[in-house]
Amino acid sequence: MLKPRLSLWFTRSYATRIAEKPAARFPDPLLNAPNVAVKTLKDENLTFIHRPPPTAPSPHSTTLAPASPLLKSPTPSNKHAPMPPFLRPSAYNAAPLRMSDKDIEQLRKLRLSNPEKHSRAKLAKLFKCTPNFVSKIAALPRPKRKEFARKMEAEHDTVREQWGEKKATFVAIKQKRREFW
Amino acid sequence: MGHVSKRLYSSASKLAVSTSRLKQFPPKEAILVPDSGKPNFFDPELWAALQPPPTSALTAFAHRIGLANVLSSADVVRRACTHKSFLNLHAKYYPSSPTPPTNANLATLGNSLMGLFASEHLHAAYPHLPTRVLKAAVSAHVGPLTCASVAQEMGAVPLLRWHRQPTTPMSPALLHSDALASIPRAITALVYQEISLQSARKFVQSFFLSRQVDLRSMIRFRDPKRALIETVEKFGRERPKSRLLKETGRYSNSPVFVVGIFSGQDKLGEGFGSSLKMAEYRAAEDSLHRLYLTRTPDHLLQVPSSTFPFKQGNIYKTGLEVPYTPGVLGEAEILYASSGRSNIVAPKRPTLEEIEARREGLDV
Numbered sequence: 001m002l003k004p005r006l007s008l009w010f011t012r013s014y015a016t017r018i019a020e021k022p023a024a025r026f027p028d029p030l031l032n033a034p035n036v037a038v039k040t041l042k043d044e045n046l047t048f049i050h051r052p053p054p055t056a057p058s059p060h061s062t063t064l065a066p067a068s069p070l071l072k073s074p075t076p077s078n079k080h081a082p083m084p085p086f087l088r089p090s091a092y093n094a095a096p097l098r099m100s101d102k103d104i105e106q107l108r109k110l111r112l113s114n115p116e117k118h119s120r121a122k123l124a125k126l127f128k129c130t131p132n133f134v135s136k137i138a139a140l141p142r143p144k145r146k147e148f149a150r151k152m153e154a155e156h157d158t159v160r161e162q163w164g165e166k167k168a169t170f171v172a173i174k175q176k177r178r179e180f181w
Numbered sequence: 182m183g184h185v186s187k188r189l190y191s192s193a194s195k196l197a198v199s200t201s202r203l204k205q206f207p208p209k210e211a212i213l214v215p216d217s218g219k220p221n222f223f224d225p226e227l228w229a230a231l232q233p234p235p236t237s238a239l240t241a242f243a244h245r246i247g248l249a250n251v252l253s254s255a256d257v258v259r260r261a262c263t264h265k266s267f268l269n270l271h272a273k274y275y276p277s278s279p280t281p282p283t284n285a286n287l288a289t290l291g292n293s294l295m296g297l298f299a300s301e302h303l304h305a306a307y308p309h310l311p312t313r314v315l316k317a318a319v320s321a322h323v324g325p326l327t328c329a330s331v332a333q334e335m336g337a338v339p340l341l342r343w344h345r346q347p348t349t350p351m352s353p354a355l356l357h358s359d360a361l362a363s364i365p366r367a368i369t370a371l372v373y374q375e376i377s378l379q380s381a382r383k384f385v386q387s388f389f390l391s392r393q394v395d396l397r398s399m400i401r402f403r404d405p406k407r408a409l410i411e412t413v414e415k416f417g418r419e420r421p422k423s424r425l426l427k428e429t430g431r432y433s434n435s436p437v438f439v440v441g442i443f444s445g446q447d448k449l450g451e452g453f454g455s456s457l458k459m460a461e462y463r464a465a466e467d468s469l470h471r472l473y474l475t476r477t478p479d480h481l482l483q484v485p486s487s488t489f490p491f492k493q494g495n496i497y498k499t500g501l502e503v504p505y506t507p508g509v510l511g512e513a514e515i516l517y518a519s520s521g522r523s524n525i526v527a528p529k530r531p532t533l534e535e536i537e538a539r540r541e542g543l544d545v
Contacts, residue, residue, distance in 0.1 A: 061475040068471040069447035070416045077445050087423040181462050
């Protein structure tokens with residue numbers, strides 16, 4: 001009974017040709033295979049066509065035809081060749097410039113003098129590098145590293161005790177799934 | 182028939198004791214009742230374990246494995262199937278009988294030979310395998326569990342003579358698989374002694390090195406991305422970068438991502454996963470698998486021990502039997518998670534003062 005004032009109800013003023021959505025048609029992968037190996041044996045009148053699936057890595061690697069490009073000569077770099085996109089946006093940032101020796105010495109001094117105050121994250125921000133780089137060049141001695149790890153574990157344990165049963169279960173499932181990577 | 186004699190007959194039949202070889206069956210220990218009033222303890226299983234296996238079974242075993250000309254007499258086979266733990270048991274119950282010969286020396290020699298053949302074969306077959314993985318592969322091919330399996334497949338289980346030993350402060354426990362593993366090792370040593378090194382290698386090749394071992398599933402990494410970065414640096418290539426090849430269902434409950442790791446223009450490896458991190462992890466693993474599991478084709482596979490002569494005699498005599506071309510040497514290993522001293526905690530050695538204090542303490 002209500003008359004639509006605005007076109008809130010989207011009504012067609014034409015008839016459709018087909019009642020249903022047409023069935024999806026996919027291109028035949030056998031016709032458009034990029035890596036096709038065809039071998040013909042004329043005397044036996046046989047043709048072997050090998051079309052490996054596009055994303056299956058080759059399990060067989062021999063020294064004559066190695067699957068790893070590290071064992072072959074590198075392909076000449078071509079900046080204009082189309083490449084798939086990087087996995088993470090940070091890969092598009094330029095690599096940081098090499099740190100000067102003076103800065104490295106200062107970083108080491110700060111880190112080893114007071115690792116609690118001069119944490120990896122703070123030093124990374126100050127010297128414009130990554131926290132992993134700080135760990136690599138200013139590694140703490142082993143006893144101190146163990147002490148830090150123990151302290152961290154204790155802090156995390158207090159947090160973990162406050163979790164409910166469900167959260168603990170989900171975290172355990174995630175950890176187990178990680179084992180199957 | 183009493184229950185002891187019933188158990189005796191059932192144990193004798195189960196453990197393949199040849200009653201025709203015995204002077205008397207049932208044995209004197211089973212039926213004799215001592216006059217002194219001491220109770221008669223007779224264990225049928227123990228008695229059956231002490232008896233030697235029958236000659237027919239030993240000869241059949243030698244023929245079954247195709248070494249009837251090497252294991253010429255049943256005594257040789259009996260020696261190969263007797264573990265050294267049996268000596269204590271035998272001396273305890275038959276102190277007057279001569280001690281039976283055991284396979285201890287043969288097993289040690291055979292173990293070294295099998296280790297040699299397996300290491301050189303695997304190193305020639307997979308020249309880029311790191312040491313840690315090569316050791317694991319050698320264990321998979323000729324390790325104690327594999328030797329025990331092969332002994333079972335050969336049918337040596339009823340022929341084995343041994344005695345279970347529990348853990349002591351000086352030695353670990355002796356298990357059935359350890360005792361069984363000594364049999365193929367002893368046979369390898371016998372083939373080497375009777376014929377030649379080449380025949381021993383052929384024996385090990387046919388029984389052990391031809392077994393299918395899935396190395397790909399055995400190789401796991403603590404941090405494959407880090408291992409890959411160091412490996413690529415060792416080869417002097419561009420730093421590896423991960424790129425997304427294909428994806429579907431990103432915001433659904435079952436996404437699939439296919440990630441490839443590239444060094445410049447070359448794709449080192451690819452992997453799939455339900456998360457970006459998982460796919461990248463698998464791609465790094467795949468890159469390293471492709472490198473490590475590069476195999477030498479069988480027609481090009483040559484091992485150094487093939488240069489030893491076929492005939493018996495001095496192995497150092499001049500003149501090669503087979504022309505030998507050494508295989509490709511793989512690139513040097515990376516430090517990360519290599520078979521170095523990481524994770525090895527050496528026991529603290531006592532200082533001079535402590536040694537002297539101990540000595541003084543003993544004197545006082």
